[in-house]
Amino acid sequence: xxxxxxxxxxxxxxxxxxxxxxxxxxxxxxxxxxxxxxxxxxxxxxxxxxxxxxxxxxxxxxxxxxxxxxxxxxxxxxxxxxxxxxxxxxxxxxxxxxxxxxxxxxxxxxxxx
Numbered sequence: 001x002x003x004x005x006x007x008x009x010x011x012x013x014x015x016x017x018x019x020x021x022x023x024x025x026x027x028x029x030x031x032x033x034x035x036x037x038x039x040x041x042x043x044x045x046x047x048x049x050x051x052x053x054x055x056x057x058x059x060x061x062x063x064x065x066x067x068x069x070x071x072x073x074x075x076x077x078x079x080x081x082x083x084x085x086x087x088x089x090x091x092x093x094x095x096x097x098x099x100x101x102x103x104x105x106x107x108x109x110x111x112x113x
Contacts, residue, residue, distance in 0.1 A: 003025045004024055009107030009108045012086055012109070014111055015085060018109060020094055020109075021079070022034075023077065024078065024079065025077060029072075033098075034079045034097070038109075039106075048060070048064055048094070049061070049068060053074075055072045055074065064083075070082075091110050094107050
């Protein structure tokens with residue numbers, strides 16, 4: 001059974017940074033496109049970033065481009081999201097997703113002073 005476990009969320013002040021991690025298990029992580037998706041309170045799901053299985057290419061939504069960096073370590077089956085210059089509008093539950101099919105349970109990020 002595919003398992004994705006996010007961690008690293010929390011409360012941070014505007015302008016601060018957080019690093020989210022997603023530990024993957026029970027599937028061939030290195031063959032999957034991996035995504036970060038978020039859902040702000042009262043809003044729908046928003047795609048944040050995607051990374052190719054090899055890790056050689058990445059894409060970002062316009063709302064996070066230049067501030068967030070997605071990365072993966074296929075040897076350790078982990079996906080990361082480095083989030084810098086955080087804004088209040090980045091507050092959301094962040095999910096990692098494998099191949100558009102498998103979801104983690106999410107980790108909460110709150111950006112507030």
